[in-house]
Every structure is written in structure tokens, then in C-alpha cells.
Amino acid sequence: GQQLNQSPQSMFIQEGEDVSMNCTSSSIFNTWLWYKQDPGEGPVLLIALYKAGELTSNGRLTAQFGITRKDSFLNISASIPSDVGIYFCAGQLSLNTNAGKSTFGDGTTLTVKP
Amino acid sequence: GAGVSQSPRYKVAKRGQDVALRCDPISGHVSLFWYQQALGQGPEFLTYFQNEAQLDKSGLPSDRFFAERPEGSVSTLKIQRTQQEDSAVYLCASGPRGAYEQYFGPGTRLTVT
16 A cells, blocks of 8 residues: 655754754655644644645645655744644545545654743 | 544453444534554544535445444544454544544543553
8 A cells, every 4th residue: 555754753943953854655645745743643734735836834844745756845944842742644545535535644753942 | 612522542452342432523624533542653534524425435444434424514433343453543634624634632541451
């Protein structure tokens, strides 16, 4: 089946630093999504990307949909302590009978040192 | 408004017991998904409903897993004769029709002893 390779697996950074993480797939996706998950909670959607090459920002977050449709990256600028958590990428094929079925990566755990 | 709620939040079952996990989606959301999240991994798709119709159950790991959404709102994931490998967090998500958006509940952590 489809697999998403997410890297790095974990990151330890100083407050104020920028962060970059990425996700690659062996298969094409039509939508890329980035989520953040805090302990004991479900994932929360951060950014959604719909078109190859698309670059989208949400505050300090910027994500891009790779032109091959097989990869995506997420950047966080000027990190703050509340950015701590696990970041997941997810891909979706299309909006039909399998609408919204997402394939997730295994996450990047971010630790921010004050 | 209220988000997706799941109950119980924690469930401990002895191997061989049956369990039922409940999901209350956001009111009016057509789509409902169940995911299984093992420790240290991302969520894995189990099944998908559009209203009361189960359109995709390809992710259910065995015939011990059964999901229903009889009135197109609340959904129940049932696991029969639980095994230790069923220990995981079970996440429910709901979304509006035709949208990529999925709003996740907090999950039910199932531990099978």
C-alpha cells in the first residue's frame, strides 16, 4: 500500500530557530495535509495543499506541495515553546467514494528549548 | 460549537473481551472516519462512512472489527475477542461533505491485557 516517509523523526531546537520537515511518498497524492498532535489529543489540521507547486502559509507556518505530487514540506519560523508536539503529514488521493481517506506519515516530534 | 467527542477516553480490556467505542461527530457532518494509531506511529485508516453508508472498510484489520453508523450520526466501533495487538488509540474524525477537512476527536486509548 501507500507509504509516507516523514523526516526527521525528531528535532530538538532552540526557541526562535526555524524548523523544516518533509514528507515523501512512493505514490501520487492530490491533497497534502499537515497536522499537529498534542499528547492525549487528536490531530489538528494546520495547512492543506491542493495543487502541485502550491505554497501556502498560516501564520509562522509555510507548506509546499511538491511539483511531482509525491512530496511536501512544512516550515515553522521563529519557533516558540508551544510549537512542541508531533507533526504529521498526510496525503489524500481524491474526493470521491474514498473522500477524505488519509494516509499518514509517522510524525516528526518537535522539542523546543526555551 | 462542540467538537468530535469519543467515549470512553480509556478502556482496559482483558484478552478475549468485546469492546465498543463510541464517536459523536460534529453536528451536520456527513463524513465519519475511524483511524487506529499505534504508539509512536501515525494514524492508520480503518473505515469511512458517508451518512449511514459504510463506503470503505478496507482498513479494518480483521473480521473481529466492525463499525456502524445506523442513523448517520453517532458511530460505534466494535472489536470482538480483543487481542493484545489491538492495543492502540482509536481516533474518530468527521467532516463536511466533499471536503478534505477532518476534525478529529481526542481518541479512545484501548489497552488489552
